[in-house]
Amino acid sequence: MVVIREFELKAREIFRSGRMPGFIHVYVGQEAVAVGVCAQLRTDDYVASTHRGHGHALAKGISARSVMAELMGAVGGCSGGRGGTMHLYDPSVGFLGSNGVVPPGILIAAGAALSAKLRGSDQVAVAFFGDGAVNNGAFHEGLNLAATWNLPVVFVCENNLYATEMPFDEATKNTSVASRAAAYKIPGIVVDGNDVLDVCAKAGEAVERARRGEGPTLLECLTYRWFGHHEGEPGTSYRTKEEIASWKERDPMLRLREKAMATSWASAAEFEEIGCEVNRVIEDAAVYAIKSAQPSVSTAFDHVFSN
């Protein structure tokens, strides 16, 4: 979680300095979801992600260097600079891409799960998506097919209450994402998305259920993004300061730290140590990314087709 938090803050800093091409959607505030879910997965399990995908990529095991360089469009990035923030890929850790389109990850993860099932593998696939995806047809088609075919997939909705600037309760009459699972006769579980231990417990059950061949689960992780939809959009015209402040009080990192220290599971010194180590990793990633070269135009037509 600390890696994701510090990574995103560094990415914002580089973006604001004008050195980063394109635009980014940062994950600050939602870290517990990616971490709690991916901690339940094996390296060969699959994840399909979203436009807000840096946290998922890092949690699934892509290095901070590799993700940061990709944000810079550089050859050292996990997609060689061809994809950028919304197209992070790494087959070595089963990362099937962040995505510039909102719902296709649902279908891609379900398809990877179908492949695993047909190959007789016990791999599991996870689709991350926001509340904005659940009112789109792909959500229905993906969940229906996955449920009907009993696929080993976990659907993780990160309900951060806003699809861009559209409040969820203006986008749908049924604001309980978890309740929609009943339409497909699969379990729908509400998760405190700002409590990494709750995410771990509930995602763990869902992943094991999928791995046992018992089919998909829909998790609704209630969470909040601290900043705007994308960097440069302040996120304050449609959200009150009080609302933002109240969610910052529920900071997933702070909550874990308090719980860990209250139960003497970890000490303040250990958290300090983690913070220092993470700072070093993120500084290193930033230097690496900024130094990494842009792809040569001589490679512009590489990989249009696979030979």
Place this chain on the structure above:
Amino acid sequence: MPGAKTESQCVTEQTAAKERLITYAEAGVEAVREEMRRAPSIFYMGQGIGPRGGNFQQSRGLWAEFGGERVRDTPIAERGETGLGIGAALAGSHPIVDIVFLDFVLEPIAEIIQQASTIHYISNGQFKVPVVIRAAGGGIRSTGPHHSHTFYSFFMHIPGLKVALPATPFDVKGLLKSTLRDDNPVIFVEHKALYTTKGHVPEEEYLIPFGQAVIRRPGEHVTLVALSLMVQKAMQAATRLEKEGISVEVIDPRTLVPFDKDTILASVAKTGRLVIVDEAYASCGVSAEIAAIAASEALYELDAPILRICALPAPHAFSPSLDNYLVPSVDRIVTEVAALVRRKS
């Protein structure tokens, strides 16, 4: 329309009389069956392609041999099927997604264009996307505006997609087998009116490489590039035009991506005239692309303006009188080609 008299005209030049005759639909089934036996990674999904064998019998017998896991009936969810197919391809499978009617490819088109065509490139070659989108296009007996379209031009527009357009049983089998050995997303467009036509298909295994056009009939005065069902119509028109003293060379590109422009340009250099016959609309269509290639690369070989004979620009009408009028007919090809050849420059 297909019929006994036209069967011999869709025989390819590679054939010999001793070879067996099978239908276009059977040729496709054979291709899928042979490749599914060869490669466990291949599976097949679509509406009604299971026990029923497909609307056009294009999957007949496959479910019985391979079972419901690998030959998988789907609900009416083209976007879902296609999206799952793409995800399965990323995870190492080789899915065939049968959209059945090409019209319905509009439902999953974003998955094809935004995801399937791009992922190999934007993942820096790390992921392959060997998904096959199979569908039948074209009109047959007044199928009306939602079941008659010939949507392939926009796939030719997009880098990263291959497009096959077989016109004979021989080509269906050879191209579909090649498709199922290709690591790229392939749009495989058959024609509804061709499924029951017969042609010579050898017993022994063969593959047809993408990007190789075939000269269906050699000629001297005019080059006719015809697509899909229009190959048959062009051949019939050529027979009639020959009686009028006009010698027509008919070329079937067979695949749109990659596209064999060299065969067409060489033909135009010989005949000096180019006609493109396409059941799709002319505007922004494949015919426009072929015309642009010829205008860019063979303008000084041309003795006459390039002529496009395409569907007329109106929605597909139901009434047979309108339907037959709007889609290119043999009569229309004969009339327009004769006028072009006789035109005084």
